[in-house]
Amino acid sequence: MSVLLQYLVTGVSRGFLFALLATGFVIIYRVTKVVNFAQGAFVVLGGFIAYSLLGAGVPQGLSEVLAVLASAAIGLLFGAVTILGKMSTIASLITTIGLALLCEAVAMLVWGTTPLTYSGLSGHDLRFGGIFVQPQYLLLIGVSLVVLAALWLLLDHTYVGKAMTACASNPYAARLTGINVKAMGLLSFAIGGALGGVGGVLIMPLFPITYDSDVNLAILGFAAAIVGSLTSPTLALAGGLIFGIAEELVAGYWSQANETAVALALMILLLLWQSHRRQQVAKLV
Amino acid sequence: MRRPRSLLGANPPATVGVLVIAAATLVLPQVLSAPNLITYVTIGLATIVVAGLSLLMGFAGQVSLGQGAFYGFGAYSAAILAIHGWPPIIALVAAVVMTAAVAAAVGALLLRLEGHALAFGTLALQLIFLSVLSQTPSFSGGAIGLTNIPALTLGPIAISGYRSYAYFVWIVAAAVLLVSRNITRSRPGRGLRAMATSPSAASAAGVGVVSYKLRDFALSAAYAGLAGAIYAFFLAYISPDAFSVMLSIEFVIMVVVGGLGTVSGAFVGAAVVTIVAQVLTSLGTGPSLPAQLPNVLSEGVYALILITLLRLMPDGVVGLASRLTKRLVRAKLERRATLRPAAGTVTGPVLAPATVETDGAHAARADGDTVPSRGGRAGGAT
Numbered sequence: 001m002s003v004l005l006q007y008l009v010t011g012v013s014r015g016f017l018f019a020l021l022a023t024g025f026v027i028i029y030r031v032t033k034v035v036n037f038a039q040g041a042f043v044v045l046g047g048f049i050a051y052s053l054l055g056a057g058v059p060q061g062l063s064e065v066l067a068v069l070a071s072a073a074i075g076l077l078f079g080a081v082t083i084l085g086k087m088s089t090i091a092s093l094i095t096t097i098g099l100a101l102l103c104e105a106v107a108m109l110v111w112g113t114t115p116l117t118y119s120g121l122s123g124h125d126l127r128f129g130g131i132f133v134q135p136q137y138l139l140l141i142g143v144s145l146v147v148l149a150a151l152w153l154l155l156d157h158t159y160v161g162k163a164m165t166a167c168a169s170n171p172y173a174a175r176l177t178g179i180n181v182k183a184m185g186l187l188s189f190a191i192g193g194a195l196g197g198v199g200g201v202l203i204m205p206l207f208p209i210t211y212d213s214d215v216n217l218a219i220l221g222f223a224a225a226i227v228g229s230l231t232s233p234t235l236a237l238a239g240g241l242i243f244g245i246a247e248e249l250v251a252g253y254w255s256q257a258n259e260t261a262v263a264l265a266l267m268i269l270l271l272l273w274q275s276h277r278r279q280q281v282a283k284l285v
Numbered sequence: 286m287r288r289p290r291s292l293l294g295a296n297p298p299a300t301v302g303v304l305v306i307a308a309a310t311l312v313l314p315q316v317l318s319a320p321n322l323i324t325y326v327t328i329g330l331a332t333i334v335v336a337g338l339s340l341l342m343g344f345a346g347q348v349s350l351g352q353g354a355f356y357g358f359g360a361y362s363a364a365i366l367a368i369h370g371w372p373p374i375i376a377l378v379a380a381v382v383m384t385a386a387v388a389a390a391v392g393a394l395l396l397r398l399e400g401h402a403l404a405f406g407t408l409a410l411q412l413i414f415l416s417v418l419s420q421t422p423s424f425s426g427g428a429i430g431l432t433n434i435p436a437l438t439l440g441p442i443a444i445s446g447y448r449s450y451a452y453f454v455w456i457v458a459a460a461v462l463l464v465s466r467n468i469t470r471s472r473p474g475r476g477l478r479a480m481a482t483s484p485s486a487a488s489a490a491g492v493g494v495v496s497y498k499l500r501d502f503a504l505s506a507a508y509a510g511l512a513g514a515i516y517a518f519f520l521a522y523i524s525p526d527a528f529s530v531m532l533s534i535e536f537v538i539m540v541v542v543g544g545l546g547t548v549s550g551a552f553v554g555a556a557v558v559t560i561v562a563q564v565l566t567s568l569g570t571g572p573s574l575p576a577q578l579p580n581v582l583s584e585g586v587y588a589l590i591l592i593t594l595l596r597l598m599p600d601g602v603v604g605l606a607s608r609l610t611k612r613l614v615r616a617k618l619e620r621r622a623t624l625r626p627a628a629g630t631v632t633g634p635v636l637a638p639a640t641v642e643t644d645g646a647h648a649a650r651a652d653g654d655t656v657p658s659r660g661g662r663a664g665g666a667t
Contacts, residue, residue, distance in 0.1 A: 035401040098591030105585035261416035264409035275394040
């Protein structure tokens with residue numbers, strides 16, 4: 001029982017990382033219709049920048065905040081490369097693959113190929129019932145919840161958020177009402193970058209990251225986002241938790257080597273089911 | 286009235302180009318050194334894969350990030366069957382059929398979703414494929430891979446040595462390119478082209494969009510499986526390292542460099558990217574240089590190629606070249622036409638097919654001009 005709880009705690013914290021990634025996919029896709037393959041690269045770069053700042057003597061906390069801001073700036077830059085000018089869906093997807101490769105090359109050049117980690121929140125492991133939980137797990141869960149809640153407030157209760165939603169539902173009409181659709185697209189990329197950065201700085205003390213972790217992170221974030229058909233932030237959170245827990249249970253009860261494969265098989269089944277459901281709907285209409 | 290035809294077909298520069306390349310491919314294996322022969326075979330194999338992926342990306346508007354997995358699946362299927370005593374050529378054919386079947390099974394549903402579903406779905410397939418390989422050492426050799434793959438034999442002829450593989454691979458590549466060219470010019474090809482421009486308009490005109498996309502995808506996987514199977518026999522040794530996600534991305538880069546949906550682009554893209562990768566590796570390798578430098582260079586250059594090409598030259602190197610030659614040819618013809626206005630009635634129809642090339646509507650109108658009656662009653666005249 002306590003073993004299961006232990007897996008659940010780890011699974012939920014990884015799930016929040018996937019949820020942050022998935023929300024990044026959703027925010028960017030809703031506004032720009034771009035599926036950003038470089039989403040995982042934000043996690044890697046955010047984590048690595050925090051690592052270097054900490055190494056340079058910048059105090060804990062400030063380093064992480066600066067790293068998140070840097071990720072947002074990188075996101076903005078990537079948005080500018082991807083959405084300014086006219087591009088087909090396939091071309092923009094391949095452009096973001098190019099950006100992800102660029103990030104890998106830079107990360108490999110600057111930080112090398114060994115896995116990196118740094119110590120996170122200090123303090124003794126907390127004891128709940130029969131299980132021990134590192135404080136960093138709680139920090140990851142807590143900060144993720146706050147960030148996601150803030151994002152929902154932004155989307156539902158501010159002018160900017162409503163403008164972004166308007167761009168998502170009908171870009172043409174949004175432009176007619178005076179909303180700058182391109183600026184909203186850039187903003188969505190900056191938010192996507194910041195979300196990835198938050199995930200990166202929080203996960204690195206728990207799971208070491210290498211320059212090429214981005215592909216696995218991106219595809220698992222995408223898998224979580226698919227639960228909400230790439231458009232619903234709430235379902236993306238649910239998807240993140242589902243995939244985080246599923247991975248951890250597979251790793252715990254079967255084999256660590258199979259965790260990603262099983263999660264990805266789950267994702268393919270989910271896609272197949274969605275396609276099947278769409279056919280059923282099409283038949284009814 | 287029969288249209289006079291040039292000896293070099295409808296597009297003389299392209300025909301000359303194909304003849305030159307064909308002659309070069311026949312001569313090259315005789316003059317290349319052993320390491321260069323390996324590169325030569327690699328380019329041929331990549332050309333086969335890229336020809337399929339280019340059709341998929343150019344016509345179905347879908348990206349596969351799992352072409353490396355289909356390549357690997359073909360290689361492993363052929364190797365395992367051949368090691369278990371199947372005649373190699375049968376193993377090769379079976380590998381191609383199995384790869385196409387896997388793609389068809391996955392694609393049947395994924396292709397109904399938006400483009401990114403197939404991209405991430407195939408990427409997931411690749412990661413699952415690599416994971417399964419590492420988990421089944423007794424069957425697939427695990428991380429070590431499979432050795433002692435028998436040589437390829439075609440009946441009494443055994444293909445062994447780099448030179449005979451070079452010929453074999455390029456004969457197969459030429460056949461694949463010819464099949465692709467005929468597909469793009471046949472009725473399904475016109476359907477695919479219509480689909481590339483507007484799926485809904487194509488669907489309204491009676492093109493079965495999903496079934497065409499599915500056939501396109503299965504064909505691209507079959508090409509990849511074929512190239513992979515030949516690769517397994519060529520090296521006689523395969524391991525999971527050879528089928529990384531990076532390989533799949535390299536195939537996509539080759540398509541982008543060559544130009545989406547162009548048949549000759551497959552060859553150009555495969556050759557350019559393979560050679561650039563080799564040059565970068567040799568530049569980045571040295572006793573005092575960091576070990577990761579070759580990878581940094583190649584990934585960085587790939588990234589810049591992808592980003593700048595998609596922004597500046599969306600139809601690739603071949604698209605750019607054909608646009609430039611078309612412009613040159615047209616300028617030349619216009620100059621000639623203005624110099625000899627009296628001969629205009631003759632030169633018009635004769636030269637028209639060369640200038641408008643495969644554009645069916647224009648060619649038909651050029652023919653129609655030779656029929657005496659214009660307009661509504663043209664049908665009655667013939």
